[in-house]
Amino acid sequence: MRKTQTPAARKATIDDVAALAKVSIKTVSRVFNSEPNVRPTTRERVLAAAKELDYRPNLSARRLAAKRAFVIGLLYDNPQSDYIIAIQEGSLEICRQYGYQLLIHPCSDVGANLVDEVLSLKHQGIVDGFLLSQPISENEVLLGALTEQGIPHVRISQRAIGDAPRVAVDDEQAALRLTEHLIELGHHRIGFVMGHPDHGSSHDRYDGYVKAMRGAGLPIDASWVEQGTYNFESGYAAARRLLTLSPRPTAIFACNDHMAMGVLVAAHERRLEIPADLSVCGFDDTPMAHYAWPPLTTSRQPIKQVALIATEVLLKRIQGGSEGDDHFLLHSELVRRDSTGPCPEGP
Amino acid sequence: MRKTQTPAARKATIDDVAALAKVSIKTVSRVFNSEPNVRPTTRERVLAAAKELDYRPNLSARRLAAKRAFVIGLLYDNPQSDYIIAIQEGSLEICRQYGYQLLIHPCSDVGANLVDEVLSLKHQGIVDGFLLSQPISENEVLLGALTEQGIPHVRISQRAIGDAPRVAVDDEQAALRLTEHLIELGHHRIGFVMGHPDHGSSHDRYDGYVKAMRGAGLPIDASWVEQGTYNFESGYAAARRLLTLSPRPTAIFACNDHMAMGVLVAAHERRLEIPADLSVCGFDDTPMAHYAWPPLTTSRQPIKQVALIATEVLLKRIQGGSEGDDHFLLHSELVRRDSTGPCPEGP
Structure with missing residues (x-):
């Protein structure tokens, strides 16, 4: 690769970079030490000048010096x-x-x-x-x-x-909102599949579900709440149990999309039409939620x-x-x- | 955390570790320098002894010394x-x-x-x-x-x-095998959705498809081959085109599972039964292949x-x-x- 050369093809220095970028030496130094508060446009100009001159700061030395x-x-x-x-x-x-x-x-x-x-x-x-x-x-x-x-x-x-x-x-708030969405659609018997018991998020989501149900004056039957582990298989197994209840829940809220995919498969196997016979929602809005059949209602987490x-x-x-x-x-x-x-x- | 102490609660040395683990000092050094050819059981014994004695080699020095x-x-x-x-x-x-x-x-x-x-x-x-x-x-x-x-x-x-x-x-071999599987099921009009043109894998998989079709004496119509980019949307768009052909392909081989998920959705939208009306296969065996409805035939890559x-x-x-x-x-x-x-x- 050919580079612009400094006059006598000597090795470029920090002064050359500062001169070409029209900034102070201190600014060049700040860019190469990754210090904050350098304007992006200035940073770009310094990096472009350094590249142009093939300037290579001694970065191992920088690491040693900065400890x-x-x-x-x-x-x-x-x-x-x-x-x-x-x-x-x-x-x-x-x-x-x-x-x-x-x-x-x-x-x-x-x-x-x-x-x-x-x-x-x-x-x-x-x-x-x-x-x-x-x-x-x-x-x-x-x-x-x-x-x-x-x-x-x-x-x-x-x-x-x-x-x-x-x-x-805010998992609790998000789960509350999803549950309210199901309640607004007329659902009263809403199954809930919890996530892994070691993750705080699972408990927060459950709390949101409980709060929404109570807020609407709806009872929660213990048989509607199943323990999952956040994976597909646990959602599938939980749905197989929920779908044999009589009366059956008319909606199932699974604590993440992977488990909701398992709920969908269990419902398809029983030839249930979704959402005509059963509503299903997940949580996270992973790419999978969009690829599911039918595509999943879910909560988009700003991960x-x-x-x-x-x-x-x-x-x-x-x-x-x-x-x-x-x-x-x-x-x-x-x-x-x-x-x-x-x-x-x-x- | 309480640890076993050396007699006068002095700092443990490499000699103490070697003595406790019943190995030479050189072996302890090799374990801590991550050199190969130390037996796993020996390595475990040295690490256990080091832990027991709370021995902490100077690892920054190790990095500097080893350059x-x-x-x-x-x-x-x-x-x-x-x-x-x-x-x-x-x-x-x-x-x-x-x-x-x-x-x-x-x-x-x-x-x-x-x-x-x-x-x-x-x-x-x-x-x-x-x-x-x-x-x-x-x-x-x-x-x-x-x-x-x-x-x-x-x-x-x-x-x-x-x-x-x-x-x-060996992508070519894997794609050849998948295509042969479709041919064995009686399919002759097999649509193919290519992956991203910048990835060699896409071309290798296409070569495998061509080789299998030629090997079975089957023609390939240019309209059966669609360009994708390895994402869901490109598989969906390709399938929407393939499914309007007349006569329609009876099987579609998508170059990865994400695109195959897109093919499934396009087929579901047209109310096609899978596999009764259309066979679909993917490639990679991502977790998604297992969650799809119906679950995808695919090629399990040893990634x-x-x-x-x-x-x-x-x-x-x-x-x-x-x-x-x-x-x-x-x-x-x-x-x-x-x-x-x-x-x-x-x-």
């Missing part, structure tokens, strides 16, 4: 692909803006070595801090160790544990947005720019598709 | 979640065995800064080498730069470009296995243990489910 890795670690346990990819995408978008890299470290929430394993990533200088997703973000032993050692971390969780910043979606905010809060902490309690609670959006319709028994 | 990051980078562009999560899982499994970490770096195959961006990860000492997935693994400019600078890398690709090791699935092998080859190269041309071609497995059946027009 920072310029890498953050994402911790999670046994994820749904769509969920964790959305988290990764959001986090990478911010990392890129700040000149950081993302290291992924799935680990077992119940693993005996969890704490040692995580701390050693920081002690080895591999990462500067951690982004924790559920259920790792609710592991009190790990959270205690991170806090004690002053290691920057941000939790994706709605549960208040310790002082670390947390970012989450990527959660990761964007959590990563920005983390990077500001790592760079010493913020120490306050930052807690964010984001809202979901009800997405109506063809899997829910009027109650077959009328309003 | 290695003990991190590898995974490069990819715009992935399907299930595919990239399987790659990440396979890669992490081997990384864990070797004491390495995985950094993820999605990047644009057509981005102007791709080469600078990737090389800088190595120049900054953030990673020791790269695992490249499609289509980045077929970017000749990037491959040329990595080779020129002697940066270890392994390609997930079937295309021979340069000398770097490559690992792939995780590809990542396991590619990562092991990469780590051996980084550790200087191998320099030969390592090329691996893995086989897929035909998975018959309910979306394919006998041709409605008879054999």
